[in-house]
Amino acid sequence: MGQKQWILTEWEFRACGDEQWLPATVPGTVHTDLLRSGLIEQPFYGINEHGLQWIDKKDWEYRTCIRLEEDWSEVEEIQLHFAGLDTYADVYINQMHALSADNMFRAWDIPAKELLRAGDNEILVRFRSPVKEDLPKLKALGYSLPAPNDQSELGGLEEQRISVFARKAPYHYGWDWGPRFVTSGIWREVRLTGRNGVNIADLYIRQDAVSEAQARLTAVVEVDAPAAWEGTLKIAADGQEWRQEVKVEAGKQTLKVELVIDRPRLWWCNGLGKPELTSFQAELLSDGSVLSAQEVTTGLREIKLITGPDERGAAFYFELNGVNVFAKGANHIPNDSFIPEVDEERYRHEIITAVESHMNMLRVWGGGFYEEETFYRLCDEHGLLVWQDFMFACSMYPGDEAFLESVREEAAYNIRRLRNHPSIALWCGNNEIDSAWAHYQEDKGWGWKKDYGADLRAQLWADYEAVFHRILPEEVAAHHPGMAYWPSSPLRALTGDDNQHSTQVTGEGDIHYWGVWHGIEPFENYNVKVGRFMSEYGFQSFPELKSVMSYATEQDLELESEIMLAHQKNGRGNQLIKEYMDMYLPQPKDFKAFLYMSQILQAEAIRMAIESHRRNKPYCMGTLYWQMNDCWPVASWASMDYYGRWKALQYTVRRSFGDLLLSADDTDGESLHIHAVSDLREALEGELVLRLHDFGGALLKEERRPVTLAADSAAVVLTLPLAELLDGRAAGETVLSLSLLADGREPETKLHFFAPAKEIVLKQPELTVTEVGGSGGTSFTVSTDVLARGVHLTVEEEGYFSDNFFDLLPGEPKTVEFRLRTGGADHFRPAAPTGLEVHSMADYIVEG
């Protein structure tokens, strides 16, 4: 076959104008190269971020030397491929200018045959400072564009917010959970490819109609031929084969082969079935020999976004292979400020954490970047649907021709790169811009419009429409036909003439509800502010002490210390956590206890939200909390911190996202309503067991009731008047334990308290942890003598327990298993941990 390939990994770098070259890592960034050369301090430590802002004001250059043997000269075509350049880069091959790049989000190809020679060749990539490059654009525009998350002051640029001019990851400029590190560098692979003869440039398995009975597909094969060619195109999958005699002209062209597969193995998302994958091979054959071949792996499935008016507003939900999906998941942000640092293991950790938390969807949010191949492959393999934003968030963007053309290229490139992934469920134009600008309602939005006169307003909206109502949907239709496009999240309707404010909830479209947190509304509002699809809502907490100590010292351990404020990017964040804690929880005894209590608080907030969203199925058909992960160690909305350590919230999510959910609600003050939610595809017969206890474990009452849960349902299965249930007992001294028992299933359990945590008097429990015989030291039974809340098991190893941060009653011991983060392919493996300790809320709060 006529193809050879060389991945270029040996590079050096320096600041332009410096003498000395230093070793570089490619893929990588300037910041991490400076760190490895010992020239800067660890960027995430303390307030080092502030001292590293000079890096983005300099130009940097990278070079490599490649020695081409004689045989390369026989190659007809040589291509130098940059999978990603961040961002304003010029490439020189043997001092000859070969490329100017200006968009981080796309790949660049250089036809290099004429520029290379046998022997040594120098490739030099020069990056212009993104700050110096874009300041003149702001000046030329004559007015500024809103970009509230751009931390320009921290970057030494005062009010000059230039992030919107660069097609570069928005969060690099800072966000309300992220530091400002405006990177430069060769952030994805560089490849030299030599080719002879006809070649398959791209293979796309278009899914035209897929059902249990049959999959009708089209193999769309892009062929690049140096000269006219005739031969056979063969497609093979799952033991089936399709052959077509083809004739191509010189140049690029697209060939299509129709494929029909009967009774296909369907791809299902987590919870609904197995995520079956199918590989397709395409070959160009001439007299029986293979001239060029490509393989793609996809999953056969039909995914639809159902929107449009219904009797209660406008629907918004996903249908997979004809089955309605209640979306359970989170918003994903980049896993690092320095993207190339994220290896496969870290991606696996995130994706397996999502799967272990019973999620079926992640949203790749629009302020980050179009994720790496590894991310989507893992989502495919583990049955996670991906809501994919285009990379635009919380800002207005320029609309000049060059910008629009760059956006079009970027969109086409990424749609084509990702379209074979069965996980991709939706292309969404942007994050929150439609609602922030609120074009059709003077008094709505984030107040941006008032800074502009009528003409500029019209201009900015026209620029918005060009990208989000024209270019992006056109590119999706052209390259990923049949896939849904939604212009902005949140949005009420596709018309683009309506929007909302984030503390209001309507019966239409998808919703970001930030009344709790940004709007300082009480947690109880989660019970009533429920929309058709909750694509964002969230509450912050601190990471655990071990993670905090990666950026702070003992003396920094204070809520308002310089370091704690530097690692809290949402202005009032630390104060807000404290205010809400004062409302809902007992007082923590010190700052270390505050860290733990902040996690309990966050978990309680999001538990309430998730339960409320799920109780409201099918009115509400999705719940994606903000946010799954972090890009550095920080206090944020994440459920798992930068180091992948599960916060209390991750465990709560794991408990709250199962196929079956029990949820007890007594907010009307009169009755206790017990809801049962089932995401199962068949009905379930079971028994509901209710046990009323005091906190010393005495059983006050027990009741058993048969229950039937319809397939895919949410219903109140029992309502009990509170007065009768409590029978004169104090609400703050009584707890109800609920279990749903069904054959062949682990019981679904839940404790319901009748009073807020703050009003419950906790006694110091005696917690006993015993190893489960025969478990090889991996499993433990935890029991207590009095009610223990937020029982927290810690060990030295990284990993997670099958449950943690749970409430425990005397007489109802709990068995948990430790699962080690192995670093290998068997990501979480049951293992015997060391240094096991157990604590509970009583250890962390001020007594009495």
Ligand code: BMA
């Ligand atoms: C939403 C997100 C992010 C932000 C988060 C928390 O607005 O889309 O922009 O980080 O809320 O404020």
